[in-house]
Amino acid sequence: LGLSAINTYLGDNNADDYVRMVRTDLMGLVREDLIFDLGRHVDDSVHLFEEWGLPCWTKGDDGHNLDGAQSKAAGVSLRTGAKPVRSGRW
Incomplete structure (x- = not known):
């Protein structure tokens, strides 16, 4: 899977989209x-x-990227529904 692993978190997508x-x-x-x-x-x-x-x-409410420390300080997590930062095509 190589570099595709960077984009493995599915979030709103489904496994077929990832395939x-x-x-x-x-x-x-x-x-x-x-x-x-x-x-x-x-x-x-x-x-x-x-x-x-x-x-x-994660993505902040304003659409800007939050690094891990900023996400944690803001109380934002992927588990609670925050949008992941994407580096791939989807």
Whole structure:
């Protein structure tokens, strides 16, 4: 999955969207069953990592990026519905 892992948090997207994005990114040379399975479970893992102290970047109310420390100080988290900062195509 390589660099596609950076964009693994699905949020409002679904696992099929993630499979499509990875397939396009890697020019079709993928195991869709493995990507789908990863996509189904990754959000729960990210929520746990965030709970354990991993600083996750989020979008602020004004649309600007908040780094992990700023998100934590503002009481914003992905688990409570904050939008993730995206570096990919979706």
